[in-house]
Amino acid sequence: MIEIKDVTKKYGDFTAIDHLNLSIEKGSFFGLLGPNGAGKTTLIKMLVGLLKPSSGNIIIKKQKMSRDNTFLKNKISIVPQHINLDKELSIKENLIFSAKLYKIKGKEQEKRVEELLQFSEFKAIENKLSKKLSGGMQRKLMIVKALVNNPEIIFLDEPTVGIDVNNRRKIWNMLKIMNDMGKTIILTTHYIEEAEYLCDKIGLMDNGKIFYCDTSDHLKNNLGKFTVEHFNKNKITEYKYFHTIEEAKKYVNTLSDHYILRNTNLEDVFYNFTNRKVQ
Incomplete structure (x- = not known):
């Protein structure tokens, strides 16, 4: 599904990603575990086409990822670290707005939004403004938004940072269900328990390199x-x-x-x- 081939990203004299090679299989739940500053977010930004590697290539579904590759961008979705909701819109309106960005219209839009409201258990509060949601609920809505285009690959950059234990576990359950639906998920985190619970394979990352990659048990x-x-x-x-x-x-x-x-x-x-x- 994803091939990262000798990828390096430099900012002047600073090397954020250092000759990184990695393969991620279709349908897997892959975790990037490392401290702040390890290079996790930089790698995610390159995987979704927001940053261009200084050298090397990123191949997704046998195509080279780039900022202009709209085919691949329609197959992927990202949940960033920072809240990206329109806080003046309701839960439902946020989903409708996201659907419009993907040019999903009419009956298809109505059906997709309704499915996501039911799946996420947001239906009962669909008209609540997102700015009035708790931090955990806002994070959950961000994940639901990322499902609007029914992506094959979902990138999650620290999706539960700053969330209490109860809401974190609810999000974990949602992510498990998404993976069971066949979606390939790439998660960056510095929560040990999160990586152990969710991921079938884990890459340990530091100083722009993945120095060990295997299952948690191994x-x-x-x-x-x-x-x-x-x-x-x-x-x-x-x-x-x-x-x-x-x-x-x-x-x-x-x-x-x-x-x-x-x-x-x-x-x-x-x-x-x-x-x-x-x-």
């Missing part, structure tokens, strides 16, 4: 299924990883200070390779 198992964290003599937290619980228990028996024995998570994987927390 990433964790390759490092070690169990983690021991404890203070060393210098009062600095150390992390040790073990493939079996027996190895982990044998190690903690040698420790004289307080320790935590737990299952390894994606943050451990990322920290082990970059030596800094995702934040």
Whole structure:
């Protein structure tokens, strides 16, 4: 579905994306996990044609992505980091306006908007102004807007940033349903739990590069299924990883200070390779 071939993006002397290669299969839910400034948003902007690579090519559905490729742009949709709703319009009016931008008219427009209102459970409050929605509901409406053109590929750039746990989980459920419908979803996030829950494959990104790409389970198992964290003599937290619980228990028996024995998570994987927390 998507081929990123030796793509680099520079701003003067600064390299935001550094000779990146990546393949994303049709129907997958792919997560880009990394700290702020890793290059995730820059990569998304190139994938949707908003930015031109300094070198390399992005191929989607066997076509080169560019700002002028209207065929591909009709096949994709993006949910940006920042709220892009018309706050003076109602929920329904936002969807109608989005449909008009895609030149969806008449009965087709009515049918599509009605389907999305039902799917998103917005029908009962369809006339509520978007500026009166909570932050979580606004984020949810942005995702629904992105479905107006029935895209094959959806790009989500930090879609749940700043949202409370309850609304975040509701959005996760919607995204899961969308993926089950056959849509290819590319998600950027720095929420560890979000990437683990949603994505069938995860690329760990830092300094403009994807340095490790695999399923969540494989990433964790390759490092070690169990983690021991404890203070060393210098009062600095150390992390040790073990493939079996027996190895982990044998190690903690040698420790004289307080320790935590737990299952390894994606943050451990990322920290082990970059030596800094995702934040």
